[in-house]
Amino acid sequence: MENKTNNKFTPLSTLGEFGLIDKLTKNLKILHKSTIKGIGDDAAVLDYGEKFIVLTTDILTEGVHFNLVYMPLKHLGYKAVVVNLSDIYAMNAYPRQITVSITISAKFSVEHIEELYQGIKFACDKYGVDLVGGDTTSSYTGLTISIAAIGEAAKNKVVYRSGAKENDLICVSGNLGGAYMGLQLLERERKLFEKGSVERPDFGDYNYILERQLKPEARKDIIEMFKETGIKPTSMIDISDGLSSELLHICKSSGIGCSVYQDKIPIDKETVIMAEEFHIPPLTAALNGGEDYELLFTVPLDTYDIISARPEVSIIGHISKQETGCRLIMSSGSEVEITAQGWNALKDQQ
Amino acid sequence: MENKTNNKFTPLSTLGEFGLIDKLTKNLKILHKSTIKGIGDDAAVLDYGEKFIVLTTDILTEGVHFNLVYMPLKHLGYKAVVVNLSDIYAMNAYPRQITVSITISAKFSVEHIEELYQGIKFACDKYGVDLVGGDTTSSYTGLTISIAAIGEAAKNKVVYRSGAKENDLICVSGNLGGAYMGLQLLERERKLFEKGSVERPDFGDYNYILERQLKPEARKDIIEMFKETGIKPTSMIDISDGLSSELLHICKSSGIGCSVYQDKIPIDKETVIMAEEFHIPPLTAALNGGEDYELLFTVPLDTYDIISARPEVSIIGHISKQETGCRLIMSSGSEVEITAQGWNALKDQQ
Numbered sequence: 001m002e003n004k005t006n007n008k009f010t011p012l013s014t015l016g017e018f019g020l021i022d023k024l025t026k027n028l029k030i031l032h033k034s035t036i037k038g039i040g041d042d043a044a045v046l047d048y049g050e051k052f053i054v055l056t057t058d059i060l061t062e063g064v065h066f067n068l069v070y071m072p073l074k075h076l077g078y079k080a081v082v083v084n085l086s087d088i089y090a091m092n093a094y095p096r097q098i099t100v101s102i103t104i105s106a107k108f109s110v111e112h113i114e115e116l117y118q119g120i121k122f123a124c125d126k127y128g129v130d131l132v133g134g135d136t137t138s139s140y141t142g143l144t145i146s147i148a149a150i151g152e153a154a155k156n157k158v159v160y161r162s163g164a165k166e167n168d169l170i171c172v173s174g175n176l177g178g179a180y181m182g183l184q185l186l187e188r189e190r191k192l193f194e195k196g197s198v199e200r201p202d203f204g205d206y207n208y209i210l211e212r213q214l215k216p217e218a219r220k221d222i223i224e225m226f227k228e229t230g231i232k233p234t235s236m237i238d239i240s241d242g243l244s245s246e247l248l249h250i251c252k253s254s255g256i257g258c259s260v261y262q263d264k265i266p267i268d269k270e271t272v273i274m275a276e277e278f279h280i281p282p283l284t285a286a287l288n289g290g291e292d293y294e295l296l297f298t299v300p301l302d303t304y305d306i307i308s309a310r311p312e313v314s315i316i317g318h319i320s321k322q323e324t325g326c327r328l329i330m331s332s333g334s335e336v337e338i339t340a341q342g343w344n345a346l347k348d349q350q
Numbered sequence: 351m352e353n354k355t356n357n358k359f360t361p362l363s364t365l366g367e368f369g370l371i372d373k374l375t376k377n378l379k380i381l382h383k384s385t386i387k388g389i390g391d392d393a394a395v396l397d398y399g400e401k402f403i404v405l406t407t408d409i410l411t412e413g414v415h416f417n418l419v420y421m422p423l424k425h426l427g428y429k430a431v432v433v434n435l436s437d438i439y440a441m442n443a444y445p446r447q448i449t450v451s452i453t454i455s456a457k458f459s460v461e462h463i464e465e466l467y468q469g470i471k472f473a474c475d476k477y478g479v480d481l482v483g484g485d486t487t488s489s490y491t492g493l494t495i496s497i498a499a500i501g502e503a504a505k506n507k508v509v510y511r512s513g514a515k516e517n518d519l520i521c522v523s524g525n526l527g528g529a530y531m532g533l534q535l536l537e538r539e540r541k542l543f544e545k546g547s548v549e550r551p552d553f554g555d556y557n558y559i560l561e562r563q564l565k566p567e568a569r570k571d572i573i574e575m576f577k578e579t580g581i582k583p584t585s586m587i588d589i590s591d592g593l594s595s596e597l598l599h600i601c602k603s604s605g606i607g608c609s610v611y612q613d614k615i616p617i618d619k620e621t622v623i624m625a626e627e628f629h630i631p632p633l634t635a636a637l638n639g640g641e642d643y644e645l646l647f648t649v650p651l652d653t654y655d656i657i658s659a660r661p662e663v664s665i666i667g668h669i670s671k672q673e674t675g676c677r678l679i680m681s682s683g684s685e686v687e688i689t690a691q692g693w694n695a696l697k698d699q700q
Binding site for chain 1: 358359360361362363364365367370371373374375378379380381382384385387388389393394396398399400401403405406407408409410411412413414415446447449451452453454456458459460461462463464467471475478479480481482483484485486487488489490491492494496498500502
């Protein structure tokens with residue numbers, strides 16, 4: 001484990017999460033015909049009969065993904081479930097079962113873990129999924145929650161990141177950047193409070209962005225909208241790492257380019273106000289903020305009339321040839337290349 | 351989070367792992383008809399078509415489940431997969447896919463994680479399972495590995511903990527206590543080495559028990575034996591927490607009692623020698639040691655001729671009425687009540 005003095009060791013931060021995953025999983029053999037899609041999408045797709053099963057997992061760890069100073073355990077349990085369900089919906093599938101594994105240190109009591117599970121069960125009830133298993137064990141340092149979720153979809157309904165076609169409309173549900181600005185607010189007030197500069201944290205009336213950060217929802221309604229309208233997206237991904245990063249995933253997986261218009265990117269007014277307070281361009285929060293758990297998807301151009309009439313969806317651009325790259329058309333008319341600067345799970349290390 | 355001075359908080363250690371799980375999962379609603387069996391067995395059982403799917407998850411954390419001073423990362427990756435596959439086999443099912451989620455601190459380099467994944471992939475190859483997804487993120491403190499495994503079985507082949515019947519034979523694969531004695535040896539040598547009492551750790555010729563601890567295998571061969579002989583166990587569980595604990599799980603789930611004979615419990619001679627060095631009764635290592643990943647199962651009495659001819663299986667006792675309790679018949683003829691003192695994931699906390 002002595003990597004500090006030895007040059008042959010490569011720090012994790014040089015590769016980042018996606019680089020590391022690419023390196024670890026290249027040349028991976030697939031042995032079973034039941035494995036339809038392995039690594040490289042929001043969830044794996046498995047064939048065990050009439051329908052496809054989708055399987056995803058996420059791991060959240062104290063100090064990196066959440067801070068218990070302002071994250072109530074009940075909310076944390078809820079959010080830990082929701083982030084997994086979001087990955088299932090991103091496959092155009094319905095979540096059915098989850099397992100929950102946690103490691104907990106002695107600073108937690110039975111009552112704390114019950115509170116965490118209240119949130120987990122509340123999310124299960126709300127989204128209609130069964131908690132079917134897990135593992136509970138001690139740790140020396142804080143709390144880690146690992147959830148695996150299983151969902152199902154008719155075989156012809158599963159949507160991958162890889163199906164976007166030229167001229168498809170690029171759409172996003174809800175609005176972006178709110179969770180990130182909520183986090184900035186929480187962090188600012190935490191620091192002021194801990195320094196003793198304020199008697200109590202002051203969150204003003206920013207309930208919306210706080211809720212976006214502390215109690216996000218997964219967009220089940222969008223999947224139901226697809227069912228209701230008979231529209232099947234050509235590609236889809238959930239926005240966990242920021243719009244830029246997810247657009248690049250779709251472009252790379254589908255082998256296409258895109259044009260996205262600044263004016264069309266939906267940003268809530270609370271997000272705008274808070275971003276201005278922090279001197280952050282609201283666009284930056286939307287592009288790179290992450291944790292919004294909205295769905296980014298592409299649909300054929302001929303669905304325009306239906307999609308444009310849906311208040312919960314914004315059309316933000318269109319798919320183009322690969323050669324044109326991934327471009328953001330600014331309000332000024334200038335164009336910039338989209339690059340990923342979103343949440344990188346491995347670059348924040350200390 | 352301030353639970354030190356407040357009496358209304360209950361320390362986790364008062365309930366232990368199984369008590370906590372019982373508390374957290376009581377009154378759990380099952381919403382989907384696809385959920386055949388939720389919490390309470392080695393794996394959940396799901397119905398998505400022709401066959402049953404089984405789903406299990408395990409989480410391993412540095413300092414609690416493994417010590418990287420003597421656990422090579424490659425072995426750790428291998429073991430992390432094997433402990434999950436063992437749960438799948440314990441359902442009389444075949445593992446097909448796994449997901450791997452890890453949290454890693456900055457002390458690890460890309461090369462370390464590659465070594466871990468070498469072990470993971472080696473286990474996948476050996477047992478014929480596909481690595482289909484996961485999550486990789488940073489942590490502030492060491493390494494945590496969470497694996498979920500999916501397996502399949504014909505609907506009439508799945509074996510639960512709950513089917514043991516009076517007069518069934520109680521059987522165990524391989525031998526017990528070795529992994530525990532291997533751990534004792536590793537810990538002793540680590541302490542001597544760290545104190546400077548020895549120039550290098552001396553593991554003597556105890557290769558077998560070291561391998562039992564560092565590179566355990568899952569008993570795929572036992573499941574294949576069932577297929578080959580046409581025997582379906584009435585109940586089954588894998589021995590991860592020690593024979594006592596697993597016997598009690600089967601007795602409780604099946605609503606029966608048992609008689610197990612000290613003389614019949616298989617213990618390897620290396621385990622016996624090491625136990626004597628440590629002044630631990632070898633029987634204690636077998637009953638309470640844990641991490642052997644053997645299979646404990648019950649079969650109908652009329653399979654005696656087939657089962658007793660299998661060198662890889664020992665018949666250690668028989669199932670009795672619930673009223674007789676769970677008894678261990680000692681070589682001396684005296685009887686003792688079996689109690690669980692095995693590995694308790696929540697009682698070792700500091």
